[in-house]
Amino acid sequence: MxxxxxxxxxxxxxxxxxxxxxxxxxxxxxxHRDLVAPRSPEGFEAVLDAPILYVATTTAGDPYDRVAVHGLGFRARGRVAVGPAGVVLDLPGTAVLVPTTDLLGVERATWTIDRVVEPGGLLKVTWRLGARDLDTYLRVTGDDAPVLAAIRDIQPHPTASGAAA
CATH class of the missing domain: 1.20.5 (Single alpha-helices involved in coiled-coils or other helix-helix interfaces)
Structure with missing residues (x-):
């Protein structure tokens, strides 16, 4: 040849x-085109705000099924804010409000699609968007314990995994 x-x-x-x-x-x-657009955080008042590495949003229970719509498809640096109204993901080009009523749980995770960290190095926030449950994986820059505690404090129906720190 x-x-x-x-x-x-x-x-x-x-x-x-x-x-x-x-x-x-x-x-x-x-x-994923059936996913409704997430709410905008108009008038959101944060109690806690922290820098994050947004890792991925996947279909709940399937860490390989990355959501590719509404600005949630790519890893990015951003911020997470927690307040009485819910959780806001402030990412480049989009800001997503996860209302308290749609918040299903929060726990530590070690891996998701294309990302593995030390045990418990990610926060997995489970929430409902329309009729579908999603898992959003965040890596908080610095200490993630205050973010985890703040989300657990506003969670309307604590789960067994969300009850213990």
Missing amino acids: SYETFILLSAALVVVLLAAGVLGWRARRRR
């Missing part, structure tokens, strides 16, 4: 892989 043939075959393989990735992401977005 000549050098030129190798280069052409390699370039064709790269193009095919990129096309497969784009088609896969578009299919994922179509699969």
Whole structure:
């Protein structure tokens, strides 16, 4: 095989892989198009605010099924705010309010799609968006105990995993 043939075959393989990735992401977005748009945090008053690395939002119970709509598809640096009205994820290009009534639980996690950290290094916030339950994974910059406690304090129906610190 000549050098030129190798280069052409390699370039064709790269193009095919990129096309497969784009088609896969578009299919994922179509699969989640039934998700209603999250609420905007208009007038939200925070009791606690902390910098975070937003890791992912997935379908609840399926840490491999990344949600790809409403600005929740990509990892980003942002902020999490907790107040009596709920939890706000302030991410580049979007701000999402998780109302207290839709908050289902919070617990520590170690991994989700494409991210593994030390045991308990992520916070997993389980919430309802429309008719679907979601898990949002956050890595708080610094001490995450105050954020975990603040979310547990506003949780309307504490679960067994949310009851103990």
